[in-house]
Amino acid sequence: MLDLIVKNGSIVDGSGMPAYSGDIGIKNGRICQIGQITATAKNIVDATGKVVAPGFIDPHTHFDAQLLWDGYAKPSIEHGITTIVPGNCSLSLAPLKPEHRMKLVGMFNQIEEMPIVAFEKGVVWNWQTFEEFVERIRSNLSINVAPLVGHSALRLWVMGDAASERTATADEITQMQGLLRECLDAGAVGMSTSFVDVDEKMQAVPCRYANTEELDGLCAVLGEFGRIVQLVNEFYDADLTVARIDQLAELSLKYNIPTTFSPLFVNNGDFANVDRMIARVEEQSARGARVWAQVQTRPIDISFSFEVPSLLFMRLPSWYRLIRFGTPEEIVAAFNDSDARKKLIAEAAPMGEQWGALILRQVKHAKNQDLVGKTLTQIAELKDSTPLDVMIDLSLEEDLQAHFLSANLGHNDVEKVGELLAHPNVMIGASDGGAHILSFATFGDTGHLLGQFVRKAGLLSLEQAIRKITFETAAIWGIEERGLLQKNYVADITIFDKETIDRGPEYFVQDVPGDGYRYVRDAIGIDTVIIGGEISYQKASGYTDAQCGVVLPGKVA
Ligand SMILES: [Zn+2]
Numbered sequence: 001m002l003d004l005i006v007k008n009g010s011i012v013d014g015s016g017m018p019a020y021s022g023d024i025g026i027k028n029g030r031i032c033q034i035g036q037i038t039a040t041a042k043n044i045v046d047a048t049g050k051v052v053a054p055g056f057i058d059p060h061t062h063f064d065a066q067l068l069w070d071g072y073a074k075p076s077i078e079h080g081i082t083t084i085v086p087g088n089c090s091l092s093l094a095p096l097k098p099e100h101r102m103k104l105v106g107m108f109n110q111i112e113e114m115p116i117v118a119f120e121k122g123v124v125w126n127w128q129t130f131e132e133f134v135e136r137i138r139s140n141l142s143i144n145v146a147p148l149v150g151h152s153a154l155r156l157w158v159m160g161d162a163a164s165e166r167t168a169t170a171d172e173i174t175q176m177q178g179l180l181r182e183c184l185d186a187g188a189v190g191m192s193t194s195f196v197d198v199d200e201k202m203q204a205v206p207c208r209y210a211n212t213e214e215l216d217g218l219c220a221v222l223g224e225f226g227r228i229v230q231l232v233n234e235f236y237d238a239d240l241t242v243a244r245i246d247q248l249a250e251l252s253l254k255y256n257i258p259t260t261f262s263p264l265f266v267n268n269g270d271f272a273n274v275d276r277m278i279a280r281v282e283e284q285s286a287r288g289a290r291v292w293a294q295v296q297t298r299p300i301d302i303s304f305s306f307e308v309p310s311l312l313f314m315r316l317p318s319w320y321r322l323i324r325f326g327t328p329e330e331i332v333a334a335f336n337d338s339d340a341r342k343k344l345i346a347e348a349a350p351m352g353e354q355w356g357a358l359i360l361r362q363v364k365h366a367k368n369q370d371l372v373g374k375t376l377t378q379i380a381e382l383k384d385s386t387p388l389d390v391m392i393d394l395s396l397e398e399d400l401q402a403h404f405l406s407a408n409l410g411h412n413d414v415e416k417v418g419e420l421l422a423h424p425n426v427m428i429g430a431s432d433g434g435a436h437i438l439s440f441a442t443f444g445d446t447g448h449l450l451g452q453f454v455r456k457a458g459l460l461s462l463e464q465a466i467r468k469i470t471f472e473t474a475a476i477w478g479i480e481e482r483g484l485l486q487k488n489y490v491a492d493i494t495i496f497d498k499e500t501i502d503r504g505p506e507y508f509v510q511d512v513p514g515d516g517y518r519y520v521r522d523a524i525g526i527d528t529v530i531i532g533g534e535i536s537y538q539k540a541s542g543y544t545d546a547q548c549g550v551v552l553p554g555k556v557a
Contacts, residue, residue, distance in 0.1 A: 002027050002041035003533060006493065009047030013485040014054040014471040016463050024052060026491040029533035029548065034487060045528050045535070047495050051462070054470035054483050055082025055144075055492030055531065056446045059427060060230075060262055060294055062086060062112045062435035064093045064147075069122040069513055071140040071549065076433060077537045079444050079503070079523040080494035082530075083479065083552065084433060087148030088262070089232050090194040090207040094133030094149070095157045095179060101125060103156065106200035112435035113308070115516045122513025131186035134551050141549030142536055144492065146479055148230060149183040151193035151207035151218065163206035164199070173217045180221045187551045189477055190228035190258075191218060195244065197232060202324075216251070223255030228477055233261040238273035245280045249289035258476055262294035263430040265411045266420065274416065281425045292476055295420045296430040297449045299412035301506075302439050303361060303519065306331055306400040311439060318347050328400055335392050345388050354406065355387040356380070360394065362403035362508065368394065376404075403508075414452065418459030421449065421468070427476060428468045437518035444503025444521040451502035451524075462498060479552050491533040494526065501525030 004026040010019045011034070025033035025041070033039070056079075063073045064086045073084055086092070091107055108114045127133045130149055137145060155163040158175045168176065180191060193215065197205045222229055231248060234240035241261070248259040266274050277293070284291050304310035306323055313319040322334055322344075334340040348355065356377035363372060371379050371394075376387035383390060394402040411417060420426050428449060433442045446469055454465045474483025481490050504522035512518050529537040532548030 002032065002037075002039050004043045004045065004491075004530070004535070005037055005039070005041040006045045006047050006052055006495065006530075007037075009050055009052030009495065011485060012051050012053045012463055012466045014467055014483050016467040016471075018463060019051070024485060024491075024493065026530075026533045029491055031485060031487055031489050031491050034485065043535070045495065045530075047527070049497070050495050050527055051498050052485070053466045053494050053496070054485055055494050055529065056080045056469045057083045057085075057473040057477070057479070057483065058431050058433055058446075059085045059260075059429040059473050059477060060088050060431055061433035061442075062088060062091070062108075062114075063145075063433055064091070065108065065114055065119060065123065066434045067137045067141075067145065068093075068124075071137070071547065072142045072536075072543060073434065075443055075520055075522070077143055077529050077531070077543070078526060080446055080496060080526050080529060081143070082492040082494065082536075083144035083146060083474075083482065085146045085148060085189060085477065086434070087150055087188075088192045088230055089197060090150045090152040090192050090205055092130075092148060092150035092153045092192070094127060094130045095153060095183065096133075097128060097157060098125065100156045100160070103199075104153065107152065107197075107205055110200040110202075111197045111205070112432075113311075113438055114435065115308075115438075115512065115514065117514035118512050118516050120514060129186070130183035130188060134187045138551055140547055141551070142531065142543075142547050143549045144482070144531065144552055145549065146189040146477060146552040147187065148190050148192040149180065149188040151191055151210065152205045154179055154183075154191075154218070155206040155210070159206070164203060164209065166209060167211045168214050173214050176214070177217055177221045180218055181224070184221070184225045184227060187553075188227070189479070189553060190230065191222060192230040194232035195234055195240075216254075219251045219255045219257060222257045226257060226478065228258040228260060231259070231261045235263050235265055238276055241277050242280045245277065245284060245291055248291045249284035249287065252289040252291060253287065258290040258292070258478070260292040260294055260427055260476070264293040264295050264420070264426075265300070266413055266416045267410045268412075271416055274420065278420070278423060278425065285425055290476075292425060292427040293420075294430040295417070295426050295428060296411065296432075297417070297421060297428065297445045297453065298503075299407075300409040301405060301407045302409060303403055303405045303506075304439065305403045306395045308438050311436070312406055316347050318344055331400060332396065335396050341392065344392075348388055355391060357406070358387065358391065359405045359407060360402065361405045363394070363398050364401050365398060368397065368402070414457050415459070418453045418457055421453055422460045422464065427473060429473070437512065437516075439519070441506040441519040441521045444523060447501050447503040447523055447525070450496075450498065455498065455501070482552075491530055493528075493530040495528040495530075497525040497527065499525075
């Protein structure tokens with residue numbers, strides 16, 4: 001007697017081979033039979049008319065904190081994701097000494113827009129080492145987790161405050177190497193670092209003070225384990241990104257490790273630079289280096305209100321200083337002060353068209369309800385005002401709770417993005433799941449891939465797209481026994497309708513500890529998600545309480 005049979009599906013097995021019809025039998029969490037199965041089973045899932053694929057893998061997330069209060073990493077599983085990689089961009093919550101907790105929380109707050117109150121209300125700080133952190137999240141895990149250890153966390157542990165001040169001594173590098181070895185032994189899938197991010201004081205994060213000896217020394221340790229390094233490149237500068245590609249290639253060749261950089265965006269119309277960066281990846285690949293560019297599927301949309309600092313204002317110093325460091329009262333006072341307001345408007349004016357294109361997406365007062373959905377240009381015409389004045393006036397009227405959407409800021413050329421997604425040296429990822437929770441919903445990127453780029457635009461075949469988000473991702477990250485539907489593989493399976501699969505619209509929910517909000521999306525077309533052989537989610541009945549998620553791929557079983 002089998003535990004579970006998935007009947008009559010169209011099997012897209014993750015290898016890229018054409019789909020075929022069949023049943024999948026599962027026992028003790030693993031696939032034990034594929035084909036026409038006559039055996040009986042305790043449970044049967046009818047997949048007639050549906051695609052049966054390996055569970056999707058999301059290689060770029062920041063669910064580190066959320067996993068402490070939500071072992072499902074909601075709503076990832078309902079979008080078909082069965083494995084997530086947290087700890088990207090140099091930031092992980094372990095190893096972490098008690099005296100550095102608030103420093104790290106500050107970095108998560110600045111870089112990933114995680115509210116500080118969520119850490120205060122949602123986190124019991126009962127770990128220090130990476131092994132203790134792994135034990136902690138394993139206790140109620142429904143999704144599989146392949147955690148990276150952050151370079152900034154390693155530095156902070158070894159160097160304390162000096163981590164944000166100077167290069168490391170030879171002795172400190174040796175200590176970091178030992179610490180990284182411990183983390184990899186305890187289950188880390190690799191290490192992340194960054195050349196871009198800043199902390200809550202707008203100062204470079206600790207890993208940016210590392211010299212080449214330090215990064216080299218840490219990659220040597222990754223080489224002992226054959227594990228990956230993830231790096232945030234200077235995505236806004238093609239020359240610097242090309243230099244990072246070369247640097248990663250040298251590290252890959254020297255230590256025989258896989259490497260990946262994120263993100264690679266298609267900025268509006270700037271195809272020449274995208275082609276240049278990809279050509280460099282191809283050249284390094286031809287030399288035998290393993291360098292993968294991470295590309296996200298969704299266009300860049302950013303929502304904001306003046307209650308929390310938004311990425312959108314990063315390059316406007318007066319605005320950013322005000323919304324990052326000012327209290328709500330100070331922001332209101334500046335908006336009401338005619339001199340301060342004039343100065344702000346003058347600074348923002350050069351980005352003229354962008355303000356007019358903003359859409360008012362949410363208000364709390366009934367009198368402004370009719371304006372929701374209109375652009376600021378439209379509202380400015382109605383009020384005989386300007387878009388920037390309208391943005392400020394509505395924010396004042398709504399006690400800073402007027403929400404605006406800046407849609408399609410870039411990365412929205414379907415043909416060009418599709419061409420990249422199909423490229424053999426591109427890893428589909430960079431979702432940033434669990435981060436930027438007040439700027440956009442980081443969920444549904446795989447639904448968008450299969451809806452927009454496979455079904456509507458036909459730029460990838462279904463088999464090719466599934467291979468990219470299952471087998472290839474597992475292979476790149478060294479996640480064994482997952483990513484394919486084959487005998488003896490672990491039964492992580494996503495069943496969906498290829499005619500409807502997509503991502504739903506973005507909406508606001510209040511489910512973050514400390515009564516906080518975030519943007520989420522529902523999935524469309526996902527029917528059933530199986531993790532470790534157990535049904536974790538079904539469209540008809542919702543989530544189950546199965547806790548079959550494991551920490552991959554470390555020695556801690
Ligand atoms: Zn990130």
